Amino acid sequence: xxxxxxxFILLIALVLAACQKPAAPTPTPQEDTSSSAExxxxxEKKTVESIRLPMxxxxxxxxxPFYLAHQRGYFRDAGFEVEFDYSFETDGxxxxxxxxxxxxxxxxxxxxxxxxxxxxxxxxxxxxxxFPVAVVADAKLGLESPADLKGQTIxxxxxxxxxxIGLMALLxxxxxxxxxxxxxxxxxxxxxxxxxxxxxxxxxxITNEPIQLRNMGxxxxxxxxxxxxxxxxxxxxxxEMYLQEHPDRVRAFVSxxxxxxxxxxxxxxxxxxxxxxxxxxxAENDPVQQEVLATxxxxxxxxxxxxxxxxxxxxxxxxxxxxxxxxxxxxxTQAYTNDFLPEWAKGWRK
Numbered sequence: 001x002x003x004x005x006x007x008f009i010l011l012i013a014l015v016l017a018a019c020q021k022p023a024a025p026t027p028t029p030q031e032d033t034s035s036s037a038e039x040x041x042x043x044e045k046k047t048v049e050s051i052r053l054p055m056x057x058x059x060x061x062x063x064x065p066f067y068l069a070h071q072r073g074y075f076r077d078a079g080f081e082v083e084f085d086y087s088f089e090t091d092g093x094x095x096x097x098x099x100x101x102x103x104x105x106x107x108x109x110x111x112x113x114x115x116x117x118x119x120x121x122x123x124x125x126x127x128x129x130x131f132p133v134a135v136v137a138d139a140k141l142g143l144e145s146p147a148d149l150k151g152q153t154i155x156x157x158x159x160x161x162x163x164x165i166g167l168m169a170l171l172x173x174x175x176x177x178x179x180x181x182x183x184x185x186x187x188x189x190x191x192x193x194x195x196x197x198x199x200x201x202x203x204x205x206i207t208n209e210p211i212q213l214r215n216m217g218x219x220x221x222x223x224x225x226x227x228x229x230x231x232x233x234x235x236x237x238x239x240e241m242y243l244q245e246h247p248d249r250v251r252a253f254v255s256x257x258x259x260x261x262x263x264x265x266x267x268x269x270x271x272x273x274x275x276x277x278x279x280x281x282x283a284e285n286d287p288v289q290q291e292v293l294a295t296x297x298x299x300x301x302x303x304x305x306x307x308x309x310x311x312x313x314x315x316x317x318x319x320x321x322x323x324x325x326x327x328x329x330x331x332x333t334q335a336y337t338n339d340f341l342p343e344w345a346k347g348w349r350k
Contacts, residue, residue, distance in 0.1 A: 048076065049249070052083040054092025054104040056234075059084075059279045061289050062207060062296045064271040065127070066105075067278045069260030078252035084278070093237070097121050102242050103253060108232020108316045109165050109325075111335050116326050120240040123336040125254045125306045127261065128233035130226035130299045133166030136190070136209050138200040139219040146223045147174040149181055149201070155193055156203035158185040163203045166225040169319045173228045194218070207295045215288050226299070230309060232316040232336075233299075247340070255342040258306050262348060265297055305345040308336045 055063060066084065069075050075082045085092075092104030093111075097119030111123050135154065137143050143152075149171065156163045168178065186193050190202035190209045195216060202209060210222050225231065236257065238250055264271040272293055276282045282289060313332045320326045
């Protein structure tokens with residue numbers, strides 16, 4: 001999943017800022033417009049909570065499951081009127097941790113880093129089953145495996161975020177250290193830097209840089225991190241307090257989003273069309289964006305939809321610890337729970 005990143009040290013500042021913001025809206029009675037024509041004339045009321053959901057990136061076809069859950073009424077049927085907030089990921093972590101909003105779209109490493117700083121956030125559903133970062137190299141370099149990255153110059157947005165962590169996890173799998181390569185921080189300009197010839201190896205997202213560059217005619221060697229190590233990726237977080245006080249609402253929200261995810265996997269063409277209602281300038285037939293969605297679908301899929309893998313979290317924890325981003329070990333089992341996944345999601349294709 002594409003995501004704008006911020007250095008982890010800004011998280012504390014964002015938490016302090018979040019604590020000064022107005023409280024999140026409380027549930028309010030709204031009309032139930034889903035009743036049939038034969039319903040009684042008396043308008044029946046139900047509680048719908050208006051929430052904003054930090055997404056971590058700009059409107060994009062990769063948010064298709066969320067758009068489907070919104071457009072098809074799954075969120076509303078679950079009791080939520082959702083406003084998509086395309087703000088920074090770390091802002092979402094801070095707001096959820098401060099109890100200002102109930103949910104946010106967040107990656108696994110941010111959850112662990114937040115908990116290490118005392119933020120009581122909990123990951124309740126996996127969206128991306130596979131970590132989407134990849135190393136993209138000019139095929140002319142003749143790299144045959146990630147081990148061949150030793151001695152190479154590798155460009156990435158900066159020494160922060162999922163690109164950096166994914167790269168380090170990949171290097172560690174081949175007994176390489178950061179000192180075995182030369183890292184260049186170039187901002188989020190990987191495609192431009194590669195296409196111009198300034199960089200021959202970049203780190204990016206499997207749903208972005210490789211697709212764009214191949215469609216520009218470049219011959220690439222791609223090393224997806226997920227092919228070599230399982231890491232915790234993007235999903236939904238809430239706070240420990242919200243879990244305790246509103247467990248049924250957490251279950252309802254998770255189930256609604258999983259229904260959107262199920263629909264996207266089962267009907268990608270419809271998912272693309274619905275996304276056009278939410279993503280400005282998304283063309284009816286854009287082969288690049290259609291490939292982006294198709295690739296994302298492969299990374300979302302699981303036989304147990306939304307299931308959180310302990311191995312992924314332990315691996316992520318160990319990478320962060322080795323990088324020095326965690327000062328001390330954490331109990332990773334406190335960072336996530338599968339208890340709020342709906343029964344239908346387990347073995348949903350059977």
